[in-house]
Amino acid sequence: xxxxxxxxxxxxxxxxxxxxxxxxxxxxxxxxxxxxxxxxxxxxxxxxxxxxxxxxxxxxxxxxxxxxxxxxxxxxxxxxxxxxxxxxxxxxxxxxxxxxxxxxxxxxxxxxxxxxxxxxxxxxxxxxxxxxxxxxxxxxxxxxxxxxxxxxxxxxxxxxxxxxxxxxxxxxxxxxxxxxxxxxxxxxxxxxxxxxxxxxxxxxxxxxxxx
Amino acid sequence: xxxxxxxxxxxxxxxxxxxxxxxxxxxxxxxxxxxxxxxxxxxxxxxxxxxxxxxxxxxxxxxxxxxxxxxxxxxxxxxxxxxxxxxxxxxxxxxxxxxxxxxxxxxxxxxxxxxxxxxxxxxxxxxxxxxxxxxxxxxxxxxxxxxxxxxxxxxxxxxxxxxxxxxxxxxxxxxxxxxxxxxxxxxxxxxxxxxxxxxxxxxxxxxxxxxxxxxxxxxxxxxxxxxxxxxxxxxxxxxxxxxxxxxxxxxxxxxxxxxxxxxxxxxxxxxxxxxxxxxxxxxxxxxxxxxxxxxxxxxxxxxxxxxxxxxxxxxxxxxxxxxxxxxxxxxxxxxxxxxxxxxxxxxxxxxxxxxxxxxxxxxxxxxxxxxx
Numbered sequence: 001x002x003x004x005x006x007x008x009x010x011x012x013x014x015x016x017x018x019x020x021x022x023x024x025x026x027x028x029x030x031x032x033x034x035x036x037x038x039x040x041x042x043x044x045x046x047x048x049x050x051x052x053x054x055x056x057x058x059x060x061x062x063x064x065x066x067x068x069x070x071x072x073x074x075x076x077x078x079x080x081x082x083x084x085x086x087x088x089x090x091x092x093x094x095x096x097x098x099x100x101x102x103x104x105x106x107x108x109x110x111x112x113x114x115x116x117x118x119x120x121x122x123x124x125x126x127x128x129x130x131x132x133x134x135x136x137x138x139x140x141x142x143x144x145x146x147x148x149x150x151x152x153x154x155x156x157x158x159x160x161x162x163x164x165x166x167x168x169x170x171x172x173x174x175x176x177x178x179x180x181x182x183x184x185x186x187x188x189x190x191x192x193x194x195x196x197x198x199x200x201x202x203x204x205x206x207x208x209x210x211x
Numbered sequence: 212x213x214x215x216x217x218x219x220x221x222x223x224x225x226x227x228x229x230x231x232x233x234x235x236x237x238x239x240x241x242x243x244x245x246x247x248x249x250x251x252x253x254x255x256x257x258x259x260x261x262x263x264x265x266x267x268x269x270x271x272x273x274x275x276x277x278x279x280x281x282x283x284x285x286x287x288x289x290x291x292x293x294x295x296x297x298x299x300x301x302x303x304x305x306x307x308x309x310x311x312x313x314x315x316x317x318x319x320x321x322x323x324x325x326x327x328x329x330x331x332x333x334x335x336x337x338x339x340x341x342x343x344x345x346x347x348x349x350x351x352x353x354x355x356x357x358x359x360x361x362x363x364x365x366x367x368x369x370x371x372x373x374x375x376x377x378x379x380x381x382x383x384x385x386x387x388x389x390x391x392x393x394x395x396x397x398x399x400x401x402x403x404x405x406x407x408x409x410x411x412x413x414x415x416x417x418x419x420x421x422x423x424x425x426x427x428x429x430x431x432x433x434x435x436x437x438x439x440x441x442x443x444x445x446x447x448x449x450x451x452x453x454x455x456x457x458x459x460x461x462x463x464x465x466x467x468x469x470x471x472x473x474x475x476x477x478x479x480x481x482x483x484x485x486x487x488x489x490x491x492x493x494x495x496x497x498x499x500x501x502x503x504x505x506x507x508x509x510x511x512x513x514x515x516x517x518x519x520x521x522x523x524x525x526x527x528x529x530x531x532x533x534x535x536x537x538x539x540x541x542x543x544x545x546x547x548x549x550x551x552x553x554x555x556x557x558x559x560x561x562x563x564x565x566x567x568x569x570x571x572x573x574x575x576x577x578x579x580x581x582x583x
């Protein structure tokens with residue numbers, strides 16, 4: 001009998017083939033699909049995020065785990081009923097205006113999806129107005145902004161101010177990250193959180209969602 | 212006449228005695244941004260970077276990444292400009308691949324950034340192999356000579372192998388990080404083949420550097436331990452060791468641009484034989500302090516950097532800035548094998564006067580051996 005901890009372990013090991021095979025086997029054995037997602041896939045990805053933050057794991061470990069989860073979800077989705085909640089929350093992410101760096105932002109998006117967040121990626125060079133429009137349209141729980149450059153960090157502050165002017169700041173938690181960004185900077189511009197890396201972003205978003 | 216900035220920098224890089232701490236600053240992000248926006252301080256209108264840094268009392272870094280150029284045989288290369296974007300296409304008898312890049316130096320960064328990499332799927336391996344097999348490296352020192360003249364005795368032209376070591380070239384430029392790690396797991400033989408071909412190309416660059424007048428060739432740049440540690444021992448260390456040994460035999464010392472998170476790379480670095488870690492960026496921009504780095508490396512590696520770029524921004528007061536510099540001096544005392552610099556650049560909103568302040572503090576406390 002397949003149990004969810006085996007699925008979780010396969011995700012931690014980044015073993016895509018075994019994760020998918022175990023999920024198929026569990027479904028054949030009538031294990032609740034929502035349970036497989038929560039106790040297998042998401043639990044595995046959370047452990048991977050923790051190991052990344054503690055320095056035990058590296059970016060490729062996160063990538064392989066996220067890919068395993070994505071493939072397993074493809075198998076699971078048709079078996080999930082409408083009432084099965086697998087979403088931890090909705091996150092809109094993007095790299096701020098005049099900044100086209102996307103590696104960190106892409107990884108954070110991938111990792112957040114792996115632990116069960118619904119992620120809408122606005123891409124790079126996203127203006128404050130586009131962020132605000134996305135908050136109004138998609139009603140995310142969290143808005144994540146990335147910046148690799150000291151030249152573009154100020155766009156984060158401008159976006160928060162634009163959110164305030166538009167009366168939308170209270171609707172969404174704002175988190176920021178990127179190489180030059182610090183907690184000191186996040187506090188100064190009034191962000192709700194700062195994540196130093198992908199693992200920290202997972203922790204931060206779960207915390208903000210009360211998970 | 213006193214000792215020049217360049218002489219002090221070279222002495223520290225070669226682990227020789229210096230009279231006071233060398234200081235070699237990098238301000239191209241700040242300079243490009245303000246030049247592009249017409250907002251350079253009035254005094255510095257129409258000045259170049261070396262002149263500004265001379266005025267501030269600092270040595271200058273002048274960036275020019277390569278003293279060679281790439282040419283191709285038996286294939287067609289076309290480029291299409293759509294500023295700030297550029298698309299390059301390599302048409303080979305075994306397939307076509309394309310790269311889309313962006314370059315916006317007026318926003319500060321002066322390096323080209325890849326937004327769409329040549330490798331899209333495993334079907335692209337034959338074309339990329341073909342490109343590598345038909346790549347020629349040709350010496351091209353004309354621009355380097357101009358930069359060398361511009362820097363004079365006031366600083367160093369930072370040049371060498373380009374930004375990336377052979378496997379890093381594949382990771383960053385040809386495949387992109389995410390695809391690289393997937394491909395290394397899914398198709399290791401093909402990635403290894405690309406690596407072997409890139410090493411042959413890199414050896415040609417090394418030969419040119421070996422015969423040149425470049426004193427501290429740059430071997431590669433832009434590591435971050437969460438990306439590079441898993442492949443560093445297997446693919447980076449042997450190459451850097453080979454490159455360093457070769458360049459040492461030519462009387463040179465070697466450097467890498469080490470401005471990323473280095474925590475888990477620090478012990479591995481000692482196996483590379485590289486002499487200088489440039490653009491060292493300590494906490495709060497990374498998780499490691501200069502004291503921790505010195506404790507692990509001792510005198511085996513010359514550190515160049517030590518001032519996190521954010522310290523130059525207005526969010527830090529003048530008192531906080533001075534306190535940081537003084538604490539850095541305490542960490543590095545007595546001051547051997549250290550070149551003061553920033554990790555890695557003066558930010559666009561950084562205060563240029565603080566470059567001068569570093570020079571003042573070095574004059575006051577930086578006589579080697581330092582007693583602070």
